[in-house]
Amino acid sequence: MPKKQQHNAFYFFMQDFRKTQETQGKKFPGGLQEIATVCSPEWQKMTDQQKGPYEARAKNAKVKSGISGMKYTSQGVPITLIEKEAKxxxxxxxNMNDYIKMTVNMTDHIDELISKKFYFIHVNWLCRKLLPNGEGDFYPIEFAxxxxxxxxxxxxxxxxxxDLDVPMGYASDALQHSEATHKISPNPPGGEKNFSIMYQRLRNLxxxxxxxxxLPPLYTTRGVMEIVPGLLSRMAKTVGQTADMFRVYSLETLFFHIRNTAASKIDTVGFPxxxxxxxxxxxDxxxxxxxIACDYHQNIDGATMHCSLSVVIRWAYTICDFCCLDVGIEMKPGAHCPLNTDMDRIRDLKEKRESDMDNLMAESVNRIRSMTGVTEEHRVKTSARTYKEDQERRQNFQPLKIIDHSKLLNSNVPDNKCDPNAPSTSIQSTSTFAQKKVERPLRLPRGPSFAMSVSDTEKVPSMDHMNFPAIGGRGINLRKASTEKFPPIGRGRGGTFDN
Structure with missing residues (x-):
């Protein structure tokens, strides 16, 4: 978007100065640059009161041209307006989250939550008309x-x-959307035209x-929240109000808090x-x-799932399916679940869940441990001992045995001898240690290597700084002097491929 030119108060002063001088016969071939040079000293001598009219003209020019010092998007929408809408x-x-938390979570007893009434709303629309402010006005065709x-x-x-007329230019969009979803044609026969009557019926509900x-909030899914005001604004207009008189809140948020509050009351798992x-x-x-659909959609193939009446009933079934068993509610077909639901299976599931909860509680009480890891059974058994039994246990205790593995039989640790008179230790410890074969034990710190300890000292080259062996010589001598046997060089060890 091209940047609009802004004119300050000095610009308008130059215009007046130029007209005055030209009436006296003066010319300014240099244009505004020459005029600015000539009139600048006079402008500097003027007081603020004298400059006031020119300041006012500059402000009025900004208003007329739409320039107010604000930043705009590439579509010409002020950024401040976008920020204000986001806020x-x-x-x-x-406010919605606070209200739902207060309504659902602040119930003192589970019975209050069970009896609390909520209202669900769903709206099907015909077309979306674009408004000058960039928002859309959804024309409703059905609601429940x-x-x-x-x-x-x-x-x-x-x-x-x-029964609502389609705005001019949107007939094709209305037919396409209707055919793809609810299949209600524009101006359906028997449709209600009076929004005042619909408003009064809604108020009574x-x-x-x-x-x-x-009024209590109306709950709907987030995908329908922008559609509902198209209906409510037309209702509110009949009584001289706006859609703000209604509060439309998120059904998902309500479901989340109902489920978790019900779960917390009976110590079960909610939604994380x-x-x-x-x-x-x-x-769904x-x-x-x-x-569960209306009479209109019941006779149309593939349209029952889009019926607004069917949608709000299915929302209720979904919430009941997750919450009723946990709070001990006897589900009624048609109210909490579909009419063809197998109630015997639900009762069996409820009894099984209650039995599992009772067993879990009993098991948790029996197996509860203290901070020291002592079970309840052991605590009861210990407290039942008499004083005499407790003293006998203390006197007959076995002393702690310390096993010195360096003195065990079959030890292959160098320079360590086994004491045959040493007290016997655990058979398991002895056999395990004897079976472990240490081919090359670690040497003591700062001690000679195993190769140096078994080699002929006369063949070992001097290790002083005057006679330090060349690379390769020392290793060869040590290998020859050592009794350790190495496998022959073969594949993968740097040798040849000859066998």
């Missing part, structure tokens, strides 16, 4: 909101298909958890990271469950 999103993320709690599962689902004018909760939601193991 706003971070503050929203922090459902109440959820661990105790009652999914309840009171509210579903609507919307949220009423049990509404405090004053503050938020990504685990996100993966379980996106995996109930995506092909039948009987």
């Amino acid at each position: 706003r999103k971070q503050e929203f993320e922090d 909101v459902a109440e959820f709690s661990l105790k009652d599962g999914v309840a009171k689902p509210y579903h609507e298909i919307i 949220l009423e049990p958890e509404t405090i004053g004018d503050e 990271a938020l990504t685990i909760a996100e993966d379980q939601i996106h995996r 193991i109930f995506d092909y469950v039948s009987g």
Whole structure:
């Protein structure tokens, strides 16, 4: 993007000076450079009050030309605006996390968490219209909101298909997106057009958890969070409000904290990271469950998994699948799990889990150890001894035996003799040491090498500084004098290949 030229107050003073001088017949063939040289002394003599009008003209020119001293991106968007938006999103993320932690983790008893109600929302869109500020306005075509709690599962689902006109120029995009996902054509027959009616129905659903004018949050996945405001803003507009009156929070974060809080209450393993909760939601193991989609999608092949009503119900099933057994909730088909779920198998799994937990607790109590490594059984057995038994154990103790391996039989350590009268030691230690063959034991520090100790001293060359042997001579003499036998030179030892 080309840099825009900025004009200061002195520039406008030169323009006025030039007009005044030209009316008097003077010419400036040198242009602005000549004018600046002539009028500079007069500009220096002016007071701040006299320069004020020119300063104001310079500021107004910057505003008109869009120059304010700010830095811009290559698309012409001010960097300060981008930083401000990033700060706003971070503050929203922090407030969301704090609210969810306070709502879920601050429950004094597990029953409060089980009875707590949450609201899930999913929106299908028709097209995305680009706004002048670079953001997108998603035109909703279908949405569903459902109440959820661990105790009652999914309840009171509210579903609507919307009859909304497609903006000019977006008809092709709307048809392509509809065919690829929800398969709802624009202006569907029987669709709801009045957003005021939809707003009132939504308020009635949220009423049990509404405090004053503050509505409870609506939870959805992060991939749908930017789509939901397109619906809520149209609802809020009917009552003279904006989409800010609604709070749209992350379903994955809620699932993460519900699971870990339930696990901590009964001492089981939760999710180690938020990504685990996100993966379980996106995996969508109930995506092909039948009987939970709306009447419109139920009769269309391949469209039930995109139905908004089916989506919010499957979210509830996923959370119940991870949390209900741990908190001791009897799962009900249709509310906590699909209607065709084998409940006998779930009950058996629950009984097995409870039995495993009881056995684990009993085993942990019996095997608990203190900091010294003493088991509970040994502690009880020791405390049951009488004083007389304890004194007998102390008197009949065996003294500690110290084994000197240098005096054992069959030792091949040089210059060490075995004492036949030495007390016998462990048979295992003696046999193990006797079987170990040391071909070349280590010599004492600062002592002669093994080759020097067994060689003929007369054949060993002098080691003084006047008669130091040449390289190769000393090694040959020592090898000849030594009784140690080396294998013949062959392959891989620098010799020839002749056998």
